[in-house]
């Protein structure tokens with residue numbers, strides 16, 4: 001069961017929910033995320049393709065810094081990043097998930113080399129204000145390493 005915690009929730013509430021739920025697929029939109037302007041990371045901060053993010057298990061590169069949209073998401077293992085694009089991953093079967101912000105179709109994504117589940121892809125959002133997430137990827141911070 002995926003849940004989406006309200007943007008305005010403070011960090012203490014996020015902590016409680018994270019640890020009470022603790023189960024599969026907890027997703028939290030952190031404070032400061034702006035659906036009208038999701039590109040919170042300026043391009044000038046991370047010029048070029050380096051560093052890249054690689055699978056923690058097998059070092060298969062899965063995403064570029066320049067495709068990073070937001071670090072302010074949470075997956076089941078903690079902080080997660082939202083990316084415009086991911087590579088060398090396998091997109092699983094689509095499934096519908098009811099989040100607090102509405103109904104989404106998502107698909108788990110896994111490393112194409114070792115099969116480790118990395119996060120999920122937003123396939124479709126049914127609420128207009130959530131549509132900016134469509135086609136984008138959540139990758140859990142704990143599943144990747146940054147390589148220069």
Ligand SMILES: [Zn+2]
Nearest residue numbers: 055058111114
């Ligand atoms: Zn891997």
